[in-house]
Amino acid sequence: MNDLKCILLAEDNPSDIELTLTALEENHLANDVVVARDGAEALDYLYRRGTHTGRPPGNPAVVLLDLKMPKVDGLEVLRTIKQDDQLRNIPVVVLTSSREETDLVGSYRLGVNAYVVKPVDFQQFVKAVSDLGVFWAIINEPPPGSVPPSRS
Amino acid sequence: MYSSQTIVSQSMARARLYSLTTGLVSAALGMIVLAGWFLDVELFKSVIPGLATMKVNTALLFVLSGLCLWLLTVPGLSPRWAYVISMAIVLLALATLSQDILGLDLGIDQWLIEDTALTQNAPGRMSPGTAFDFLLIGCTIFLLQTRRPSAVRWAQILSLLVILLSVLALIGYVYDVWSLYEVFVYTTMAVHTVVGFLFLAIGLFLLRPDIGPAAAVMGDDLQGNVLRRLLPYAVGIPVVVGWIRLRGQQIGLYGFEFGLVMMVTVSIVLFSAIIGWTARSLAQLESRRRAVEARYRTTLEGLMEGCQILGFDWRYLYINDSASRQVRRSKEELVGRTMMECFPGIEGTPLFTVLKNSMEKREPGQIENEFTYPDGSKGWFQLSIEPVDDGLFILSSDITNEKNMLEELHRHREHLEELVHARTLELEQANQELEAFSYSVSHDLRAPLRHIHGFATMLSKHATERLDEKGHRYLQTISDAARQMGTLIDDLLVFSRMARVDLHRTYLNMEKLVRDTIEEMNSEEEGRQIEWSVRSLPAAQGDPSMIRLVLQNLIANAVKYTRPRVQARIEIDGRDDHDEAVFCVRDNGVGFDMEYAHKLFGVFQRLHRADEFEGTGIGLANVRRIVSRHGGRTWAQGKVDEGAAFYFTLPMAEKGVEA
Numbered sequence: 001m002n003d004l005k006c007i008l009l010a011e012d013n014p015s016d017i018e019l020t021l022t023a024l025e026e027n028h029l030a031n032d033v034v035v036a037r038d039g040a041e042a043l044d045y046l047y048r049r050g051t052h053t054g055r056p057p058g059n060p061a062v063v064l065l066d067l068k069m070p071k072v073d074g075l076e077v078l079r080t081i082k083q084d085d086q087l088r089n090i091p092v093v094v095l096t097s098s099r100e101e102t103d104l105v106g107s108y109r110l111g112v113n114a115y116v117v118k119p120v121d122f123q124q125f126v127k128a129v130s131d132l133g134v135f136w137a138i139i140n141e142p143p144p145g146s147v148p149p150s151r152s
Numbered sequence: 153m154y155s156s157q158t159i160v161s162q163s164m165a166r167a168r169l170y171s172l173t174t175g176l177v178s179a180a181l182g183m184i185v186l187a188g189w190f191l192d193v194e195l196f197k198s199v200i201p202g203l204a205t206m207k208v209n210t211a212l213l214f215v216l217s218g219l220c221l222w223l224l225t226v227p228g229l230s231p232r233w234a235y236v237i238s239m240a241i242v243l244l245a246l247a248t249l250s251q252d253i254l255g256l257d258l259g260i261d262q263w264l265i266e267d268t269a270l271t272q273n274a275p276g277r278m279s280p281g282t283a284f285d286f287l288l289i290g291c292t293i294f295l296l297q298t299r300r301p302s303a304v305r306w307a308q309i310l311s312l313l314v315i316l317l318s319v320l321a322l323i324g325y326v327y328d329v330w331s332l333y334e335v336f337v338y339t340t341m342a343v344h345t346v347v348g349f350l351f352l353a354i355g356l357f358l359l360r361p362d363i364g365p366a367a368a369v370m371g372d373d374l375q376g377n378v379l380r381r382l383l384p385y386a387v388g389i390p391v392v393v394g395w396i397r398l399r400g401q402q403i404g405l406y407g408f409e410f411g412l413v414m415m416v417t418v419s420i421v422l423f424s425a426i427i428g429w430t431a432r433s434l435a436q437l438e439s440r441r442r443a444v445e446a447r448y449r450t451t452l453e454g455l456m457e458g459c460q461i462l463g464f465d466w467r468y469l470y471i472n473d474s475a476s477r478q479v480r481r482s483k484e485e486l487v488g489r490t491m492m493e494c495f496p497g498i499e500g501t502p503l504f505t506v507l508k509n510s511m512e513k514r515e516p517g518q519i520e521n522e523f524t525y526p527d528g529s530k531g532w533f534q535l536s537i538e539p540v541d542d543g544l545f546i547l548s549s550d551i552t553n554e555k556n557m558l559e560e561l562h563r564h565r566e567h568l569e570e571l572v573h574a575r576t577l578e579l580e581q582a583n584q585e586l587e588a589f590s591y592s593v594s595h596d597l598r599a600p601l602r603h604i605h606g607f608a609t610m611l612s613k614h615a616t617e618r619l620d621e622k623g624h625r626y627l628q629t630i631s632d633a634a635r636q637m638g639t640l641i642d643d644l645l646v647f648s649r650m651a652r653v654d655l656h657r658t659y660l661n662m663e664k665l666v667r668d669t670i671e672e673m674n675s676e677e678e679g680r681q682i683e684w685s686v687r688s689l690p691a692a693q694g695d696p697s698m699i700r701l702v703l704q705n706l707i708a709n710a711v712k713y714t715r716p717r718v719q720a721r722i723e724i725d726g727r728d729d730h731d732e733a734v735f736c737v738r739d740n741g742v743g744f745d746m747e748y749a750h751k752l753f754g755v756f757q758r759l760h761r762a763d764e765f766e767g768t769g770i771g772l773a774n775v776r777r778i779v780s781r782h783g784g785r786t787w788a789q790g791k792v793d794e795g796a797a798f799y800f801t802l803p804m805a806e807k808g809v810e811a
Contacts (some may be wrong), residue, residue, distance in 0.1 A: 013599060022606075060683055118598075120638030121605060123609070125606060
């Protein structure tokens with residue numbers, strides 16, 4: 001877990017983690033993913049503290065953020081990132097089941113870079129997540145200081 | 153107030169008429185005598201030939217005095233001239249008197265016309281009595297033109313003095329008592345001079361009937377009436393009785409003593425008769441007044457409203473039955489006592505402030521007063537306060553019932569407000585719970601479905617070789633069910649959101665909305681033969697995104713249920729109907745049985761099996777919810793296999809507003 005990865009996936013549900021990783025594997029991006037099981041761990045990774053104290057410096061190319069998580073929820077993580085000078089530039093994509101307007105409005109108000117509702121249909125889900133991974137980790141030029149994907 | 157004002161102006165008018173007449177008479181008298189002098193008509197100079205003549209200056213002064221009466225009486229004429237003329241009169245009178253006293257001749261006696269009568273010491277000179285009278289008259293006019301009440305009073309006293317002197321001279325003439333008018337050394341007063349003075353003095357006396365003794369005589373009250381009735385007798389009877397006595401004595405019917413006795417007796421009888429007569433009419437007046445007073449008193453006593461009269465010393469002068477009932481005190485307890493004695497502590501109340509104001513400023517007042525009885529119970533009274541001659545008149549109505557009703561109404565309203573507030577809180581809470589619920593449905597319910605679908609799909613990929621056809625079909629069913637439930641949840645969420653989100657009403661170009669919706673629909677339904685017909689639609693008012701959802705639902709239904717038709721026909725039209733716009737989406741699809749029309753707009757209600765036409769059964773429920781939130785109605789008409797028509801109404805667009 002000490003390796004520097006280019007995608008930070010903050011997600012508490014193991015099934016969702018598996019589905020997401022499966023979807024990312026379609027484009028061979030699964031190895032570039034570090035998984036945080038709640039908001040607190042996501043922040044630990046970003047700030048290189050707790051279990052991530054020793055990781056090499058640098059920011060991920062993108063954060064895929066679930067909203068409903070134990071301890072620190074997604075909106076709180078988003079707020080912390082967007083208020084921190086060091087982290088502000090990291091693209092954050094909210095990946096959630098919620099279609100509620102309050103979540104949508106709240107996320108954009110805090111400066112989210114994209115908001116994606118996870119489709120129930122698996123084919124659509126795979127397409128959405130892999131498109132996301134490809135766009136943010138490969139097509140998009142990440143801010144300086146980010147880690148590029150280690151494509152083999 | 154009103155009636156006494158008219159009385160004053162009436163007596164003023166009458167007195168003005170007297171003053172004008174007497175002014176005219178004395179001026180005319182002076183003119184005639186002047187004419188007599190110029191034309192040398194003896195009759196005009198002395199009335200009774202051989203007796204004293206009225207002198208030229210006298211006649212002139214009569215003309216001037218009469219003129220002054222006019223100047224002072226007729227409104228709009230300048231009283232400044234009266235001032236000048238009065239000075240002239242006084243100067244001429246003083247000059248004449250000074251000639252007599254100092255034995256001078258200033259040459260003023262014959263400055264107009266020469267007096268040829270040789271019988272006199274000073275020809276053409278008026279008698280000292282006449283000069284004295286004119287001195288008084290001049291002073292009277294001078295005082296009157298100042299218009300100051302005290303001066304007017306003195307003027308009236310002076311004019312009364314002239315009247316007295318004239319009466320004295322006149323009685324002298326009537327009784328033929330030469331000695332009387334020969335009191336004055338030089339010449340005697342002519343008879344028409346005396347009459348002239350009498351008129352002039354009466355006119356001046358009555359000039360201001362609103363002030364002093366004249367007011368007493370001219371007043372329309374009892375005093376004026378009695379004075380006007382008795383004064384002529386007081387003057388006339390002694391003159392007439394005295395004359396009869398004098399005549400009888402002169403022709404020798406009786407001697408001095410008998411004459412005196414007769415005169416006294418007759419006077420006593422006549423005056424007693426007149427007093428008796430006056431007393432009787434006064435008594436009649438009194439009884440009439442009593443009757444009127446009794447009538448007013450019974451009226452006041454019988455009034456539902458309380459009536460009180462307070463004296464200037466705050467003593468109760470009068471209290472009617474209602475007022476006594478209202479304060480729960482007997483009349484005997486109150487009348488004669490002051491308000492402060494009867495109700496200690498009243499000085500500190502707002503009521504007393506209002507009463508005091510009315511008492512001091514003589515202004516009417518009004519107040520609603522809460523009255524506390526000794527037993528602690530309370531009553532409300534509406535008081536109207538009117539200043540009267542005795543002090544204050546207070547009319548009080550009991551408004552306790554009205555007040556209580558108002559209070560009760562107020563309490564009910566407050567209670568209602570509390571209830572509404574509590575209900576609103578409950579509703580808000582329920583709404584919040586609903587929101588939390590739908591959030592949970594949205595988020596938590598969808599996740600497991602995604603997992604079911606995801607893992608079923610992965611399983612089917614993972615175990616392609618190991619699963620037989622049946623196994624694949626099972627997995628497919630699991631996936632389909634999960635997807636179907638996802639759609640259901642999404643639709644339900646939209647349905648519940650439609651009830652909660654705020655409406656943003658704007659102008660709606662319905663024709664454009666419909667055309668946009670059809671365009672979207674067409675791109676999804678390639679390969680279908682659909683004949684669209686959109687008539688001209690009225691503009692409406694509503695939330696654009698919600699109404700778009702209505703149109704999407706209705707048009708998508710029309711597209712869906714015409715699928716079996718080779719040539720589908722979908723028609724959208726609308727019209728203005730009074731204050732609402734009515735829209736209709738009609739198709740030639742499979743239609744429905746009107747027997748089940750009432751089920752169409754219910755949640756999860758479907759008239760077709762899922763394998764015939766897909767759907768969750770929420771679309772029309774959404775349509776109805778949205779339209780009714782806009783204050784509109786929804787209904788449908790159809791027949792199996794002959795198509796269906798769905799109607800909805802919306803508020804019309806405001807006139808002159810266009811987006």
